Amino acid sequence: MSADCGSFRPAGIEQEVDVLFRHDSKVDALLDDWFPRRTIERVLLVTPPDAESELFRRATVKRGRYPNYPPYGLGVLATHLRSIGIEPRIINLNHEILAAARACPDDHDFDFDASWKATLTAAIDDFVPDLIGVTCMFTMTHRSLKRVCDHAAAHGVPVAIGGVHVTNDVERILTDIPSARIRPPWRSSGVRCEQ
């Protein structure tokens, strides 16, 4: 029995390759738009606050009951970026908001949204990233993720998202967070890029 392995391609792969070729000029235009210098030197990696303003309670902060874990996933990404010559910076807005809430002397003076927005803006202005990557582990953080992506994108820097929630809740991610322009596809190992 002989088999012509050279001409054999699984249907799925054929389709993916086809799509890549058909959209080649569109991808080129997108890359020109997002990365005019056609290079990525600095990537700002961001963890959104776990909580959101409507549900945030300073009394809970003072009792030390909000979780505050290091962003392990972003640490892994930062290591990979460094290994290919890209400078990463991580900003953990969950930690930053808890620290700011703890430090603020008066409950009424604390503005949750203004606080994390100012921290993120300062990081963007200082680091001048070519790309902002936002992580999201928990479904309950979806609204916070959306707000962080909207605020980051308003600075004119392309925003990519990833993490457990993003991979898991793809339909909501694709419809609800247009400000994150680099998102996972329905399937395959590539990324979906939309104008």
Ligand code: B12
């Ligand atoms: C360790 C862990 C914990 C730890 C630490 C949590 C933390 N905040 O870091 C502890 C034990 C504290 C914990 C607690 C909880 N957990 Co937990 N936990 C996990 C676990 C087992 C591993 C997560 C992890 O660290 N992975 C390793 C890192 C390196 O991977 P990563 O973060 O996903 O990042 C990689 C990729 O996702 C990607 N990536 C990530 N970000 C980005 C961004 C961009 C731009 C790109 C391109 C790529 C990218 O690249 C990274 C490197 O490969 C997951 C299950 C799982 N398999 O993921 C559950 C899981 C995340 N936990 C879950 C839950 C429900 C909880 C709790 C809510 C449980 C509870 N009822 O209390 C609490 C919440 C606590 C909190 N708010 O932090 C669920 C979340 C489900 C959901 N959809 O919301 C999971 C998925 C388990 C499950 N199957 O149910 N958890």
